[in-house]
Amino acid sequence: MDIVEYETEDFLSESAICIFLISTYNVEGPLDWFYKWLEDTRYDFRVDKQALSKMKFAIFGLGDSAYGDQFCIQPRNIDKWLGQLGAKRLYPLGEGDKNSDQEKNFEAWKKSLVDMLFDPSYALNNVSSNLNYDSYSESDSDSDNNNNSDTEMVDVEDIGALAPKLQAARKSKEKEEFVYKNSNGRPKRTLSEQEVPINEPKEMVTPMLRKSLTKQGYKVVGSHSGVKICRWTKSALRGRGSCYKFCFYGIQSHRCLETTPSLACSNKCVFCWRHHTNPVGKEFVWKVDPPEMIFSECLSNHYKMINEMKGIPGIRADRFQEAFNVRHCALSLVGEPILYPHINEFIKLLHDRHISSFMVCNAQHPSRLRALDKVTQLYVSVDASTKESLKKIDRPLFKDFWERFLECLDILSQKGQRTVYRLTLVKDYNTEEIANYVELVRRGKPDFIEVKGVTYCGYGGASKLTMANVPYHNEVISFVKHLNENLGDTYEIATEHSHSCSILIANTKFKINNKWYTWIDYDKFFELLEKGEHFTSLDYIAPTPSWALFGSPEAGFNPEDQRFYRKSKKNNNSVKNGGC
Ligand code: SF4
Structure with missing residues (x-):
């Protein structure tokens, strides 16, 4: 019972x-x-x-x-x-x-x-x-x-x-x-007679996990990395709309590689896409694969998956061809990419090929964040604004998770990079405590604050989330307005992608002569990087198109694309179309 x-x-x-x-x-x-x-x-x-x-x-x-x-x-x-x-x-x-x-x-x-x-x-x-x-x-x-x-x-x-x-x-x-x-704290509890040699690091992905990930559409690369085609990449290939990062920053979703070099994470967030089956660890204690192998295998698996889409009705030929020349990498699939010991080498491989890097981290590894080289855009997930709610929502492994979190925000403020706070709103978990969010923004001084409604993907296992925890777009708007009012003059609501229930608050330094510049000049970014001189987030900006602006009639949907509604979903305001 x-x-x-x-x-x-x-x-x-x-x-x-x-x-x-x-x-x-x-x-x-x-x-x-x-x-x-x-x-x-x-x-x-x-x-x-x-x-x-x-x-x-x-x-x-x-x-x-x-x-x-x-x-x-x-x-x-x-x-x-x-x-x-x-x-x-x-x-x-x-x-x-x-x-x-x-x-x-x-x-x-x-x-x-x-x-x-x-x-x-x-x-x-x-x-x-x-x-x-x-x-x-x-x-x-x-x-x-x-x-x-x-x-x-x-x-x-x-x-x-x-x-x-x-x-x-x-x-x-x-x-x-x-x-x-004697196994250096590595998991080793078995009643069986066969023992794993003590000093040999284990592979992160067990055969059982590999099977389960493959079933979920992931391609497992080596022993700890993964790649998957994003639903927005598919949508963009069919001309049915791109993700919010296109709307906010001008990435081309059909040329985006979504991957992670570490499927393991040090949190167990209640809204994790991976249904709580992903490996967890405070440090990277597994066998380490070389970055060159991960990069080339991720790319070839990505292209294989793109190729498999050629027979799907509605694929646009021009975008299909372009998709074989990846321009962006979203390091945010699942897991915690910053845990991977060779993350800087991996990012360099991307930049050498002029692939932009969007790196998301969970703010639990301050020393690794400090050591991270420049990326095109650096995110920290700010999943809650108080110690208690962060513990409840992220379920961190570290006992000193709050101190680590705050230290990461401090590091972010000094990083001199283009930085973003990502807030994922989960009703009844983290939509209150505005004053505390304001404090955190003052601390980390991010260039941008992305606010998204949580994506419901049929949670199970240890998560108790239901559709009732998914905020409606108007609820996200009202949270954002409330937050923005409390942030003072330094920030303003800039853009909106209602399709994925996402809104961007930007530092007003990106509003020049009353015009927003939240998009990225990618060529300029690589040019500056190759020069090797100091540069800031303002040095590679591009103008935001009018359809992306908050309050525009298009609400962030590119008019060149064709909005597609599923019959039963047209009037359903709840979010199922998030993005990484
Ligand atoms: S949602 Fe993320 S992975 Fe998908 S296309 Fe956009 S940036 Fe790439």
């Missing part, structure tokens, strides 16, 4: 064998009520220390080793508190790491537990109450963050028929812990 349906008060008289499967959350989760109740009960001096003596239990915890010492923290504490309240542990706590073979570990644990339950000697001992559970005590002195299973058992020989199995399980766990501790 679901633990949320269980009456906690019944727990104190529970005499059944209870098997718990418990996942780990570092944010609010369905377990909270039970977890808090159990903790309170454990430390309530009025509650008998043998209050759960009738209960027998076993726990299997699910977690993610990337969270370090918080790995399986909730299952570990529940296991400890149940024991401390007198419940009888039938089998040692099992743990499954999502970065290792979680399912296999669970199967192994389950089999051992079931074997033990059906072992006649166990049944005999249990019926006659010969199991001397009371002869071992549950340690009270360990901190909540420690798995104290090793110290919980004393006089283990007294546990009668269970002793050999418990000893074997303990030995196996000790061995496993030893390997884990």
Whole structure:
């Protein structure tokens, strides 16, 4: 049964064998009520220390080793508190790491537990109450963050028929812990006999993940990179409209390569496109592929996918031909590109071929951001304006995520590049607290602030987002107006792409003689870069066309293209057409 349906008060008289499967959350989760109740009960001096003596239990915890010492923290504490309240542990706590073979570990644990339950000697001992559970005590002195299973058992020989199995399980766990501790923190939790050599970095993308990504339309390149054709690239090829970056900055969507050199990220944002199956890590701990290979493989896979579109009705021949000469690279597919150790070399490969670089980062890696070379446009995702809401929405791995975030904003303000804050609005998560957003803008001094409604893509897994969290375009406009009013004279609303529910607030230095210059002169950018002299974001600007301006009748839709409405979607104001 679901633990949320269980009456906690019944727990104190529970005499059944209870098997718990418990996942780990570092944010609010369905377990909270039970977890808090159990903790309170454990430390309530009025509650008998043998209050759960009738209960027998076993726990299997699910977690993610990337969270370090918080790995399986909730299952570990529940296991400890149940024991401390007198419940009888039938089998040692099992743990499954999502970065290792979680399912296999669970199967192994389950089999051992079931074997033990059906072992006649166990049944005999249990019926006659010969199991001397009371002869071992549950340690009270360990901190909540420690798995104290090793110290919980004393006089283990007294546990009668269970002793050999418990000893074997303990030995196996000790061995496993030893390997884990000596693997430099890399995920390594397995009950299998075969062990991965300790000092060899693993590949980031497991065969299972590769299969799942391929099914979702990604081409996995090497062992940690990916490429996918953006829906706006397809739309532009058919003359049905380009993405908001065309409207705001003049990129040609049909000549855009959307890729990432790191499918892993250090956050688990609730709105992540990848349905929470992507690898996570605080640092790049996997095998590293060379940038030249990633670049050429990404490009050739991209061209293969473009080529596959030639038979689709409505493809414009001129754009199809141009598409084989990529001019822009959006480093924002999924994952965190800045994690890739050779990101600067990768960007240089792009620039050497006059491919512009739009780089998005999650503001969690200040030292890497500081070391990042010039890109055409540098983004940080500002997903919330307070520590609490950022934790709730980004679900970061770092404990000091807020300090890292603020440091990144400070670095951005000194970067001397063309910079952008990206705000993705999620109703009920981050659409309030305007004053805090204003503070963050003053801190990072971005050239531009992009505000977009979140794109709904059928969230599942750990995310609780529904269509109700997707703001309507008029709600995005009202947020932007409110924010803009509070930003003072330095910023103004410049452009709008209503098709993807996106609005651009720009620093007024880009409004020259009452005309906006939010577009980019790409040739000029490469010319300046090749000269090797200092230049600023104002040195490669181009005028914004009238149809892109905020409040224009076209609302950001290029009149040369043909707007296409799906029959059932014409009056649906909600966003499904985001962009990277
Ligand atoms: S939405 Fe992003 S990936 Fe797609 S065409 Fe535009 S810039 Fe490229």
